[in-house]
Amino acid sequence: MNIEIMSEGEGLKDIEVFQVPAGAAASELIRLVAERGGFPAEEAILFIEGSPEPLEIVGLIIDERFHHRAHHVHRAPRLDVHVAYQNKQIVHHYSPATTVQTVLDWAIGNHGFKIDPAIAPEMELALEGNETALPRQAHLGRFVHHPSHALHFDLIRGVIPNGARDR
């Protein structure tokens, strides 16, 4: 019996479903994601979505628990995440399994740029020099390729489509 496991990973553009035999070693999931992402599985590590630390895979067996969580496979254990806003830059370290939403929360919050509450909900993250807001559930590792461990974002104000001139 195969278990469907969702995972993002280095070299993947979005989350994907992988079929892994129940009872297989967790390294099999790493192998499948690495193959899909085009990098050597031997260098890769496995995370649960949102976790700051990788899973210890020695003796770890694929079972139903894997079906109920999203995962991430990457060669970098930690990323240096830089966020720029109005000529200032802040930096923090996150695992590649961290979501864009988590970084956004940090960047606008009291440990980040302390954005005015009136506009804070409008803020988004974009890749440096880009004006397109990133999907908030995307994992950071999707944007970084080993051996680079740095990720540069701009904090931007999202648009408010309005104006009903032709109604």
Add this chain to the structure above:
Amino acid sequence: MSVSAAEAAARADLESARFRAGVLRAHWRLDQISFPLLFITVMALPGRQRRAEFFFRFDITNFPTQAPEVKIWDLLSGGSLPLAERPKGPARVMEAFKEGWPGPGAPSVYRPWERHGINHNNWAATYPHLTWLASRDLTFVLEDLYALINPSTAALALP
């Protein structure tokens, strides 16, 4: 495009990893399919809205060539959700769920990806990252709805 082609495209979206990941994360769930109509619930995180979930009625006729028509819905009454019960928040939330789009009494979501927004106010050119394209999927819409309904926690926590 026939309804069956639209149905096939919608079913492919509903079976995609992107859609299923949202279900896994408890961001949304599919409630009912009656092609060309889909009813999908989008969840609100605790403390973000007065309701825990909001229902949306998708009409996917000619999907994905034509953008879905998406209405904020009241499953009990089978009509639009009253304005007082719609999501609240900053300007972009209030705009998206305002009353009367595309006409009096109509409950479509006021966003560039929605069927009635495609030719509205030059939105397709002004907001290319939010407009509908045949290459987009239902999850693109759901991600936007989820973000509208759930403002950043950090924004809420600031004094």
